[in-house]
Amino acid sequence: MTKERITLARYGEEEAVRLLKANGYRILARNFKTGAGEIDIIAEDRGVISFIEVKTRSSTRFGTGFEAVSWVKQRKIAKTALIFLKENKFLDKKARFDVVSIDASEDKPKPVLLKSAFELDERFAS
Numbered sequence: 001m002t003k004e005r006i007t008l009a010r011y012g013e014e015e016a017v018r019l020l021k022a023n024g025y026r027i028l029a030r031n032f033k034t035g036a037g038e039i040d041i042i043a044e045d046r047g048v049i050s051f052i053e054v055k056t057r058s059s060t061r062f063g064t065g066f067e068a069v070s071w072v073k074q075r076k077i078a079k080t081a082l083i084f085l086k087e088n089k090f091l092d093k094k095a096r097f098d099v100v101s102i103d104a105s106e107d108k109p110k111p112v113l114l115k116s117a118f119e120l121d122e123r124f125a126s
Contacts, residue, residue: 009056016054017030019111020113027042029042029084036079036083037077039081040052053097057101077097097118098113100112
């Protein structure tokens with residue numbers, strides 16, 4: 001990853017944290033990594049554990065941040081989320097997957113939150 005992309009990603013995550021806190025989320029973890037993958041932000045929102053993928057784009061030429069969360073990425077996030085839930089004894093809590101997308105090509109980039117951006121189903125079982 002180039003220095004510019006790392007800087008853009010960090011900027012996006014900071015903006016996402018500000019948005020989430022402003023919306024009442026309580027940040028539990030950032031950049032949670034396992035052998036299965038990484039989750040950018042894990043937070044609690046009104047008793048629900050939210051696993052948040054942050055996508056910051058320098059342009060939308062190749063699609064929006066929301067579109068960049070492919071099925072493969074969703075599967076990695078879901079597997080990593082299950083590990084987090086088990087490690088923290090949160091298997092009895094409700095959980096969901098949110099995405100924050102930021103179009104950094106705009107003059108004043110604004111993070112946009114999509115709650116329940118995708119759901120678990122049988123695809124995640126294997």
